[in-house]
Amino acid sequence: MLKIEGKSLSQGAVIGKVRFYRETQYDIDEGDYEDSDAEIEKFERAMEAVKEHKWALANAAEVNSDIEGSLVFASHVALLEDKGLIHRVEEYIRAMKKSAEFCVKIGFDEVADDIRSLPDPYIMRRSDDILELEKEVLEELMGTSSTISFGKEPYILAAYDLTASEVARLDRRYVLAIMLKEGNLNTHASILAKGLGIPCVIRAETLSAACDGQEAIVDGTNGLVFIKPDDETVNEYDKIMKENKKFTDSLMRLKGKMTVTKDGREVRLYADIANPYDIQMVFDNDATGIGLFRSDYLFLKDRDYPSEDEQYLAYRKVVEDMSPGSVIIRTVDIGSDKSVPYLQLPNEANPALGMRAVRVSLTRRDFFKVQLRAMLRATTYGNLRILFPMITSISELKECKEILGECEEELRKEHVVIGNYLIGVMIETPASVFIADQLAAESDFLSIGTNDLTQFTLAIDRQNPNLDRFFDPHHPAIIEQIRMTIEAGHRHGSLVLICGELAEDASMTETFMRMGVDGLSVTPQAVLPLRQKIRELDLSV
Ligand code: PEP
Ligand code: MG
Secondary structure (H helix, E strand, O other): OEEEEOEEEEOOEEEEEEEEEOOOOOOOOOOOOOOHHHHHHHHHHHHHHHHHHHHHHHHHHHHOOOHHHHHHHHHHHHHHOOHHHHHHHHHHHHHHOOOHHHHHHHHHHHHHHHHHOOOOHHHHHHHHHHHHHHHHHHHHHHOOOOOEOOOOOOEEEEEOOOOHHHHHOEOHHHEEEEEEOOOOOOOHHHHHHHOOOOOEEEOOOOOOHHHOOOEEEEEOOOOEEEEOOOHHHHHHHHHHHHHHHHHHHHHHHHOOOOOEOOOOOEOEEEEEEOOHHHHHHHHHOOOOOEEEEEOHHHHHOOOOOOOHHHHHHHHHHHHHHHOOOEEEEEOOOOEOOEOOHHHOOOOOOOHHHOOOOHHHHHHOHHHHHHHHHHHHHHHHHOEEEEEEOOOOOHHHHHHHHHHHHHHHHHHHHOOOOOOOEEEEEEEOOHHHHHOHHHHHHOOOEEEEEHHHHHHHHHOOOOOOHHHHHHOOOOOHHHHHHHHHHHHHHHHOOOEEEEEOHHHHOHHHHHHHHHHOOOEEEEOHHHHHHHHHHHHHOOOOO
């Protein structure tokens, strides 16, 4: 048995078989193939499969009246039929006697380079399409796909580290627990992993790929991993798991009860979600509503920007299912540690301070409008609230509202009915705290994002594991800013919520309640324990 000490990311214990995930690398085997015909046939089959996939996407887009999307996919089909490209790859296979994948890589790269050197910027952009298609043809040839999955048996996922996009691509139905050699508590990858509601251990430093296929125990509560556990440890954990189950079952008695202190102060207890399917966890844990739908998941899981219809269906599902409870959907916070290839964001020395969140949205209005239109179309299905992340100035908020107004006007012209909705601002930088009065006057509610507020107040990169001991969300500067924001919001009659990791820190609940916070948004699993905590508080003493 190997015992590994790591850090707890999310609670609970589980026993299962480990599957070790490695980032898809194109470990292209050059090969040495005399039989070029067989390689050419393989290449043609892969091209055909990708083409079929693209046709299906083009048709689906057309059915959904997404003319632009349909044209993009149709243009991909045309590229895959390009004789020059096909002949080039086939020539290489014949002349070099190398594998189909090796020649696809060379052929597609060359065509992309040729296109990039053309003077027309529109045509130049086609080189990205070629590279995207190259990736898909390679995946087809090499049997990798964009969903991370190890078949249909439940397993414990082990990895050196995971990016936010990799967590978004997990086939969550089969993942029992996650253990990582690296990882950091406050990254978006960790936040998404935590949202899966399964035990997670990070920084299990001696974890290695040798555990693949072995039985293991992941103890998320204590940050421990046991590889090939002995009988005694298995028996001990069988008992612990039964106790855990008893405890979670006992919390169920709080379902349907109010989140109210002994002296009658009620608070809204919302849940965070990242994915429309997380809504079941919100019901299971009886949250008042959704306080933070991090829409980023939709943008991370696929190779392309999600279409207006895809987004609309996701937002509508959540809003409709949660109705009459409210749903706060945050506009996309992409960039920094959540990079997506299709936006081609610049490489930055300080990405957390860079092109991310609302800055991306205001720079790429075309994408932003797609998201806002999708949200507005979902308003008639329930109680939707739109939240803008990383606002640092009034002018940014005004610009967001102006674009939202343009979208409304467009939709009304298209005879789309728009329901009522509210507008909120995330307070996650000291700048926004200092102008919280003005932001509150220009919006309907404020939501304090304690993760980024800590990062930017203490000037500590939340991604950097070496700085963990300095990353202190309890720092008086953070607590004071929370108080200032609540007071500013209340001066303007706005509701003020707290989200981010600190919101579920039970040692802070009483302080936040005494400050007068109107709501907390936490991971679904934290809702009932916090309800229990709040029901035990008496603020009159
Ligand atoms: C926060 O910063 O506290 C927050 C809720 O947003 P995120 O963690 O997604 O950056
Ligand atoms: Mg944030």
